[in-house]
Amino acid sequence: MSSWYFSHLTLIQGMLISIPLALSVQIALRSGVFSFASIGFYGVGAYGTGILTMRGWPVLPAMLLMIVASGVVAYLMSAPLIRLRGLYLGMVTFAFDLILTVVATNGGELTGGALGLLGVPLGMGTGGLLAAALVAIVLVSQLERRSVGRALVGIKASEELVMSVGVDLKSRKRTVFAISAALGALSGSLYVSTFSTVSPTSAGFTLIITTLTMAVIGGTSSWIGAVIGTVIITWLPTMAATIGEYQHLVYGVVLVLVVMYAPEGVLGALRWLWRRLAPKVRMARPSGGAALAATGPPGGPPPDRGAEAEAEPVPADRVKG
Amino acid sequence: MTHATARTPEKPAPAAAVPSLDVRDAAVNLGGVKALDGVSLTVESGRLYGLAGPNGSGKSTLLAAISRLLDLTSGSILVGGEDIMRRSPFQVARMGLARTFQTVRLMPQFSVLENAMLGADQSVYGSSFLRQWLMPWWTRSREARVRARAEAALERLHLMDLRDQPPLSLSYGVQRKVEIARALTAEPRLLLLDEPTAGMNRTERDEIGELLLRLRNEGVTQVLVEHDLKMMVDICDHLYVLDSGHLIASGRPTECIREPKVVEAYLGRGRRAAA
Numbered sequence: 001m002s003s004w005y006f007s008h009l010t011l012i013q014g015m016l017i018s019i020p021l022a023l024s025v026q027i028a029l030r031s032g033v034f035s036f037a038s039i040g041f042y043g044v045g046a047y048g049t050g051i052l053t054m055r056g057w058p059v060l061p062a063m064l065l066m067i068v069a070s071g072v073v074a075y076l077m078s079a080p081l082i083r084l085r086g087l088y089l090g091m092v093t094f095a096f097d098l099i100l101t102v103v104a105t106n107g108g109e110l111t112g113g114a115l116g117l118l119g120v121p122l123g124m125g126t127g128g129l130l131a132a133a134l135v136a137i138v139l140v141s142q143l144e145r146r147s148v149g150r151a152l153v154g155i156k157a158s159e160e161l162v163m164s165v166g167v168d169l170k171s172r173k174r175t176v177f178a179i180s181a182a183l184g185a186l187s188g189s190l191y192v193s194t195f196s197t198v199s200p201t202s203a204g205f206t207l208i209i210t211t212l213t214m215a216v217i218g219g220t221s222s223w224i225g226a227v228i229g230t231v232i233i234t235w236l237p238t239m240a241a242t243i244g245e246y247q248h249l250v251y252g253v254v255l256v257l258v259v260m261y262a263p264e265g266v267l268g269a270l271r272w273l274w275r276r277l278a279p280k281v282r283m284a285r286p287s288g289g290a291a292l293a294a295t296g297p298p299g300g301p302p303p304d305r306g307a308e309a310e311a312e313p314v315p316a317d318r319v320k321g
Numbered sequence: 322m323t324h325a326t327a328r329t330p331e332k333p334a335p336a337a338a339v340p341s342l343d344v345r346d347a348a349v350n351l352g353g354v355k356a357l358d359g360v361s362l363t364v365e366s367g368r369l370y371g372l373a374g375p376n377g378s379g380k381s382t383l384l385a386a387i388s389r390l391l392d393l394t395s396g397s398i399l400v401g402g403e404d405i406m407r408r409s410p411f412q413v414a415r416m417g418l419a420r421t422f423q424t425v426r427l428m429p430q431f432s433v434l435e436n437a438m439l440g441a442d443q444s445v446y447g448s449s450f451l452r453q454w455l456m457p458w459w460t461r462s463r464e465a466r467v468r469a470r471a472e473a474a475l476e477r478l479h480l481m482d483l484r485d486q487p488p489l490s491l492s493y494g495v496q497r498k499v500e501i502a503r504a505l506t507a508e509p510r511l512l513l514l515d516e517p518t519a520g521m522n523r524t525e526r527d528e529i530g531e532l533l534l535r536l537r538n539e540g541v542t543q544v545l546v547e548h549d550l551k552m553m554v555d556i557c558d559h560l561y562v563l564d565s566g567h568l569i570a571s572g573r574p575t576e577c578i579r580e581p582k583v584v585e586a587y588l589g590r591g592r593r594a595a596a
Contacts, residue, residue: 166443
């Protein structure tokens with residue numbers, strides 16, 4: 001076991017680092033904010049933490065500063081951005097990410113140019129990465145529950161609806177944007193303090209595609225989807241070592257297939273299966289019309305309120321991306 | 322404009338001098354089309370008002386303007402004496418205004434109960450991220466309160482049996498009822514209903530009609546947009562009739578629908594005025 005652990009340490013660490021990043025995209029998509037800005041803030045977090053720690057800052061304060069600063073900057077930036085709808089916001093934030101890579105490339109000594117930063121002090125063990133991933137998961141999963149969860153999902157269902165029930169739409173969207181950025185910065189900071197290096201390509205086009213694939217393959221309806229997607233995308237290349245250079249082609253094809261046939265991702269498909277395999281749990285419940293909901297395509301409304309719903313009448317995972 | 326007294330009110334008119342809703346010379350220009358053109362009307366609290374008119378007469382536009390989802394080109398709207406023209410839709414909602422939509426807007430991934438709960442969320446606990454993170458015990462108690470309110474609303478609409486169902490598995494008429502339940506969960510002072518009974522059968526319509534009357538007797542001010550003129554005449558205290566963005570009639574429903582302009586507006590478009 002331990003030899004397996006050590007031979008796969010890089011993958012395990014990479015997976016833990018990717019979890020906050022996948023969550024940053026998932027929480028945005030789930031709330032109807034189609035933004036890739038968190039990938040840019042991943043770069044900001046990585047470079048910022050790298051530059052600070054190379055100048056003698058301890059890792060934790062440097063990370064915290066970059067996370068908070070990214071959140072604040074994103075909140076300020078979001079004022080004009082959240083007026084943009086759907087694809088337009090996606091395009092602008094995409095451009096934002098690419099601009100940042102240009103800035104990093106031309107940053108001279110500060111950013112190390114095209115080579116990036118090398119020899120950033122190491123400051124993160126696997127335990128630290130695990131703790132950071134868990135904190136990110138707890139914070140994001142809490143936002144899928146209760147009033148906050150309903151408000152965020154409502155934004156995606158209909159902006160007019162949530163406004164008409166008294167939700168401060170702009171404020172919620174801006175806060176989601178800021179949280180997404182902070183999660184991206186967290187992920188970037190973890191990366192640079194684990195692998196000791198960052199280059200302009202680290203936060204470029206490839207990372208956008210990979211992260212989007214993680215969120216969408218897993219399913220954007222819940223944090224569970226982001227975690228599932230991260231695990232799959234991290235381990236897929238090792239399981240199919242032959243794909244090698246065609247890796248991103250495979251991602252692309254998988255992404256298209258998932259969007260077409262399982263729009264709610266692996267999580268949606270699992271729920272669909274659960275609904276098929278556990279109809280008896282449903283039927284046992286006293287409320288009528290249960291059979292009505294027992295069918296439906298993968299990616300349809302989430303499944304029954306089975307045994308787990310007895311303890312928590314409003315399951316947090318009954319939300320969709 | 323005349324304000325006819327309510328048709329056989331079952332209780333005296335509320336003492337409040339300030340009208341619940343005051344629309345003053347409202348105009349809305351949508352891409353060169355005058356969707357509303359100088360409409361003024363008053364809604365006194367505790368009454369049930371009907372807003373009638375043929376398709377495209379501006380009824381839904383007026384409701385959208387009142388809930389601030391649409392900006393007026395000119396004119397003003399006062400809710401409870403307060404000018405709401407500088408308010409956001411969510412602020413108006415928090416002033417006690419709730420509405421249903423002409424096209425059903427439900428969250429398919431949530432149950433009927435959770436959809437209804439959305440109506441009360443903001444007035445009971447808002448959606449502060451910090452509280453959600455730091456005060457789970459507090460949000461838990463609020464959640465129970467919201468659920469109790471939503472269940473009471475579902476009970477009124479006889480939807481409790483369906484509380485755990487995903488809304489899209491239900492008939493259109495039932496989905497509309499869930500919309501009404503969500504609006505009631507907010508315990509509004511002013512309720513705007515945009516064709517609440519569209520897609521419902523006669524029995525369901527009667528049921529909704531009775532519910533609206535009961536709400537009126539509980540003091541909820543309502544503005545009802547309906548295509549079913551007979552229902553409007555049966556339950557409304559006062560009727561406003563719009564045509565092509567103009568207010569063409571106002572008064573007791575039975576008298577209002579006999580006015581030549583109203584008959585013309587409806588018959589001119591091949592529709593027969595009911596009653």
